Amino acid sequence: MVVQAASRSPLNQFSRFETADVDEAREIVARHFCSHRLERMSSSDRFDARQNRVDGCRVSLNYIRYGADVTIEPGELSEFFLIQIPIAGSARIENGCQSVFSTPKMGAILNPDRHTSMRWHAGCEQMLLQIEQSYMQEIATRMAGRSVGKVRFRPDFNLEKSEGEGWTQALRGVFRAAEEGNSFRTLDQRQQYLEEGLVMSLLNSQPNTISPLLERGDSGAAPAILKRALSLMHERLDEDISLLEICGHAGTTPRNLQIIFKKELGCSPIQYLQRARMKFARHLLLSDNGNHSIAEIADRSGHRHFGRFSVAYKKQFGETPRETKQGRTFG
Template identity: 60%
Template sequence: MLRTARNLPLGDFNCFETFDVDEAREIVARKFCSHRLERMSASDRFNACQNRVEGKRLSLNYIRYGADVTIDPGELSDFYLIQIPIAGTADVQNGTRSVWSSPSTGVVLNPDRNTTMRWHAGCEQVLVQIERSYVAEIATRMTGIGLNAIRFKPGLHMNRGPIAVWTRRLRGLFGAAASGQIFRHPDDPCQRQLEEALVTSLLEVQANTASHFFKEPAAGTAPAILKRAMALINERFDQDISLLDICAFAGTTPRNLQIHFKRELGCSPMEKLQDIRFNFARHLLLSDSGSLSVSEIAEMSGHRHAGRFSQGYKMRFQETPRQTLRRRRFC
């Protein structure tokens, strides 16, 4: 027998329970998006339930359907959806990537990729819905670079290293939300900090199109000269800027700036500029759906010579830009 809503994750925050497929589809669509929901077998017992708490930029959810169902939302458009089974299994297709989802393997649904799912009978999942614009905002704040089209690797292997730590943090949030400690007031500063921490750590531990940016050493508590220099590099990396341009903006000499960069970041200012250009190019190559050519991506990332761009890219990533385009791991 299926458990009642009160005995489930977020049990005091029930949205609905129903035996009616159309009613379940309509109510779930109000919080997520329009979708098709169909039973695979008339003999399965359909018993749908959703519990939900809402924060400022994300929500925590529990959903079950009881029966074997297919769900076709298409593109989610405005939000990422992380799904983690706590019982049962599901087949999930996000873009060209398929994931067999189970209590040890969750899935991150990218909003700009077509999604289809089959939740097998007995599947129960906890879900995190995160605004697409919020992920872009956090990524931009973390790097200082405008990163809009973040795309994650769909498979979330929750027992592996840093992902396991992130999963424990998520379980703690569900527990604290269930007891009423958080998710009470969306504008609470503590709530904002918790949401930021969850999204920040997700960007750091789950492979995505901008992962190379998050592996770069940060300026941290570095001198103001270095911070000003990095602000210019992050803002104008796609333009033709020289060492003297950076020095003039930072208000120092080339020698002094070189010393600060070497001591704090282990590289020269122009090496850092090239790092950012190549990382941004890789982000575009991994996230592009075929609308951009290699030469266009080279230009957009500040490289003015296609041949030198390809050579430098291969030295850095051990594959050519065209090989990265063909693989498209996150499409």
């Protein structure tokens, strides 16, 4: 069986190799990603491997095909996230305990701290975005406004939903800009902003362990009083804090703060604080690796009464804290 690759692949002028030799393909791809096992699953189809790649400051753009039906097993990626967007064919991706059947309608996100194995079927061609794990953590921390645990994404990335479709269109635009020489040439501040925007939009588009921390009311146009109040709340989600302390930090009276919160966010300051603490608790449950009990997580998110915490958590999220922790939604 002979599989014809696309006549012109993405990043065509940035070819790193093109080979019919499995060992050569494995060796060169490993230089750019990590050591892995690469094996052909059939001798009847044509092994026709190619990688195109261009490096940025903290991310890289890639195009890869193997032509033939192959298995790839890198284990844990450790140092980077890898977002895979098929442009032809299909692949079966295992990342941790989750499996994704990847097609041009369904991408995959490989979390670096989860064991990965893949089977790329004959004719599979993919665009890949490689993001340094440390950079993802840095951007996530800045977006959340506080330190966060390990970032972990839901591996199945639906490219037909509006968020996934919009992000993929943006990624294709970045590929085109690189091909046209408008990006990934000079690693300057403009390039840094491009990469930062791409990573930020991914964190906003695909469910991940810090998603609960990003679901804040928009205070962009709010008065300075509201901004100061929100800043203190999010800095002290794990601490006991009174309405008077919030007012003192914000420089206003309780009545005025109540009016501002109702007008701008549709709730009282204490209601907002309770919801923010619940979202922080959900983040901790999703990102915990079995190191903390649910009671400890409740306390770390500012909840001092475990029974009331469990009831309120289920009311807000539709599942118990234990179900969130055991479900391991993100692999």
